[in-house]
Amino acid sequence: MPDRRSFLQSALAAVGAAQVPGAVAAKPQHTAAPSSAPAAPAQPVHLNINGRDYSLVLEPRVTLLDALREHIGLTGTKKGCDRGQCGACTVLADGRRINACLTLAVMHEGERITTIEGLAQGDALSPLQQAFLEHDAFQCGYCTPGQICSATALLEEVRADGAGFTDDEIRERMSGNICRCGAYPNIVAAIREVALRRS
Incomplete structure (x- = not known):
């Protein structure tokens, strides 16, 4: 009866032999790269x-x-x-x-x-820009322009919809803007402050 080592050796040899003919038969086919569409x-x-x-x-x-x-x-x-x-x-x-x-x-x-x-009027920041500064609603600042533009639209959307300015409502409506630094509590606080001033 063959031992385990000889069994594994013969099994590996059989697998290798089965692979070789396929490898020889499979020749790389050179196809022309699809031409990119011409620029409009x-x-x-x-x-x-x-x-x-x-x-x-x-x-x-x-x-x-x-x-x-x-x-x-x-x-x-x-x-x-x-x-x-x-x-x-x-x-x-x-x-x-x-x-x-x-x-x-x-x-x-x-x-x-x-x-x-x-958004600013000359040197005067918009209320949201000012609130973001006061609430430290940013860290690296990369997402901040998008956050402030989105929040500007949010204030008008909520007013038009008649929805309340709850923190959950703000979070839901700002969910398309990601802050990788995690400044979300301060972002919500800044938006809430401006929303309450307007209401």
Whole structure:
């Protein structure tokens, strides 16, 4: 009767022998890489950002986020996940919050786009910007522009819906904006303060 060692050796040899013919027969096939689609021609795009008109010439697939940051130079809006999951790129389009990384610039002609740079009135911060400072509602600050833009829209949404300004309501409505530093209690406190002042 064979011992365990000889059994394992013969089993491994059999497996190896079975693999060799397949490996020899399977020759790599060289296929041509699919050609990428040609870039669409650039076209004129007219955007109203923070009350100012911009005339750009953009390839139609340029996102609103890239138009803001790379073509206009408004770098307050941040590129986080670039997949619409973190909310760092939140801006306002006619007062409603959108993820600028998920939408094309050409889709927003005729709308009023507001970024974090457009919330202050000259040197006077918006009430939410001031409340974020007073409540220390940020740590690294990367998500803060998106948080403040989202909270600005939240205040109008809750007023229009007639919903209460409870902490749970604020958390639910701000759930699309992630703070990796975990400053959520202070963010909620800042929003609550401004909401109560307005009510």
